[in-house]
Amino acid sequence: xxxxxxxxxxPSPKTGTGTGIGSVTPxxxxxxLVARRCLALxxxxxxxxxxxxxxxxxxxxxxxxxxxASFDRSIxxxxxxxxxxxxxxxxxxxxxxxxxxxxxxxxLRSSSAPPPPPPPLxxxxxxxxxxxxxxALPPPPSPGRRTLFLDLDETLIHSQTEPPPSRFDFTVRPxxxxxxxxxxxxxRPGVEAFLRAAADAFEVVVxxxxxxxxxxxxxxxxxxxxxVFAHRLxxxxxxxxxxxxLVKDLAATGRALDRAVIIDDNPNAYALQPENAVPVAPFxxxxxxxxxxxxxxxxxxxxxxEDTRDAIRCYKDLVTAT
Numbered sequence: 001x002x003x004x005x006x007x008x009x010x011p012s013p014k015t016g017t018g019t020g021i022g023s024v025t026p027x028x029x030x031x032x033l034v035a036r037r038c039l040a041l042x043x044x045x046x047x048x049x050x051x052x053x054x055x056x057x058x059x060x061x062x063x064x065x066x067x068x069a070s071f072d073r074s075i076x077x078x079x080x081x082x083x084x085x086x087x088x089x090x091x092x093x094x095x096x097x098x099x100x101x102x103x104x105x106x107x108l109r110s111s112s113a114p115p116p117p118p119p120p121l122x123x124x125x126x127x128x129x130x131x132x133x134x135x136a137l138p139p140p141p142s143p144g145r146r147t148l149f150l151d152l153d154e155t156l157i158h159s160q161t162e163p164p165p166s167r168f169d170f171t172v173r174p175x176x177x178x179x180x181x182x183x184x185x186x187x188r189p190g191v192e193a194f195l196r197a198a199a200d201a202f203e204v205v206v207x208x209x210x211x212x213x214x215x216x217x218x219x220x221x222x223x224x225x226x227x228v229f230a231h232r233l234x235x236x237x238x239x240x241x242x243x244x245x246l247v248k249d250l251a252a253t254g255r256a257l258d259r260a261v262i263i264d265d266n267p268n269a270y271a272l273q274p275e276n277a278v279p280v281a282p283f284x285x286x287x288x289x290x291x292x293x294x295x296x297x298x299x300x301x302x303x304x305x306e307d308t309r310d311a312i313r314c315y316k317d318l319v320t321a322t
Contacts, residue, residue: 133212133233133234133236133237134237135233135237135249135252135253136252136253136254137205137231137233137253137254137255138231139254140203140255141203141230144259145202145203145259146201146202146203146259146260146261146302146303146308147202147203147205147253147255147259147260147261148198148202148203148204148205148260148261148262148263148299149205149206149207149248149250149253149260149261149262149263149264150198150204150205150206150207150262150263150264151206151207151208151262151263151264151265151266151269152206152208152210152215152218152219153208153209153210154265154266154282154283154284155188155263155264155265155280155282155283156187156188156191156195156222156292157185157186157187157188157191157218157222157283158185158186158188158283158284158285159172159183159184159185159186159214159218160183160184161181161182161183161184162182164184165184165186165285167186167285168184168185168186169185169186169187170185170221171183171184171185172185172214172217172218172221173217174211174213174214174217175213176211176213176214181214183214183218185218185221186285187222188283188289188291188292189286189287189288189289189290189292190289190290190292190293190296191222191292193292193296194292194293194295194296195222195223195228196228197296197299197300198228198296198299199227199228201299201300201303202261202299202303203230204228204229204230205229205230205231205232205233205253206219206229206231206232206233207233207237207248207253207262208232208233208234208235209234209235209238209246209248209269210234210235211234211235212234212235212236215232215234216232216234219232233248233253237252239252241268241271245268245271246268246269247268247269247270247271247272248262248264248269248270248272249272249273250262250270250272250273250276251272251273257273257276257309258306258307258308258309259307259308260273260276260308261276261277261278261299261302261308261312262276262277262278263277263278263280263295264277264279264280265279265280265281265282265283266282267279275309275312275313276308276309276312277312278295278298278312278315280295298311298315301314301315302315
């Protein structure tokens with residue numbers, strides 16, 4: 001027989017703590033379960049296992065020391081090997097270095113040798129408008145041709161400024177120092193015939209101490225076609241003897257002295273090469289002057305000498321004897 005008395009339902013457990021209404025007290029673990037857990041924990045981390053594995057702190061502390069010791073050994077080993085290698089290279093390259101250093105010193109010494117001193121410069125003109133001129137000439141037109149150096153003033157012509165002379169052949173008006181100056185020029189008797197004869201046998205070079213502005217105009221009148229004078233040297237090509245005297249150095253012209261003659265009325269002009277000079281009397285205004293006729297005869301004789309200085313010596317001896 002079934003009882004109809006209603007059954008009282010069990011209250012549902014709720015999570016919580018304490019002793020309040022609706023709280024459930026957690027069940028206590030049995031002593032047997034706790035013992036088993038402690039035993040398993042002891043087996044997992046036993047003293048032998050801990051000793052065998054070592055402490056992590058001790059491993060971290062000892063690692064840098066070992067690495068440093070190994071790195072130091074590697075450095076010492078590399079250093080020894082490098083020293084041996086450098087010692088071998090030094091032995092092999094010592095002879096080469098000595099030879100290379102010696103050769104390098106020789107190259108440096110030869111390349112750094114001081115250059116030869118430049119030739120002395122010609123004396124510049126006192127006139128700022130006139131540039132210094134080199135006395136060096138181009139090679140002669142034909143090998144072996146003799147060179148005749150001619151002075152201008154008082155040798156080929158005579159000129160003067162105001163007042164004008166009673167007789168003159170032409171005038172030139174150069175600009176000197178910014179001012180035009182008139183020169184009255186008188187040609188020496190026989191100058192045209194002498195210049196033609198000289199140009200046939202010699203290379204004729206005018207070597208004058210006159211200013212270029214003035215002398216170039218006079219030479220243009222003496223040689224209007226440019227057939228006589230091969231070259232023209234002016235005051236800038238002269239040298240200063242040290243006392244203000246202008247000297248004409250034939251050696252600086254590039255011509256052989258054994259094939260050169262200079263005709264000049266001023267002994268100071270050819271003081272460096274007197275054995276090459278034929279002196280003439282200075283010309284002023286003498287209509288009966290015969291100096292250029294005598295010079296024409298001398299040139300005919302000198303053309304047959306191998307050394308023109310021998311011809312000049314004979315001429316001077318003849319003049320002294322007579």
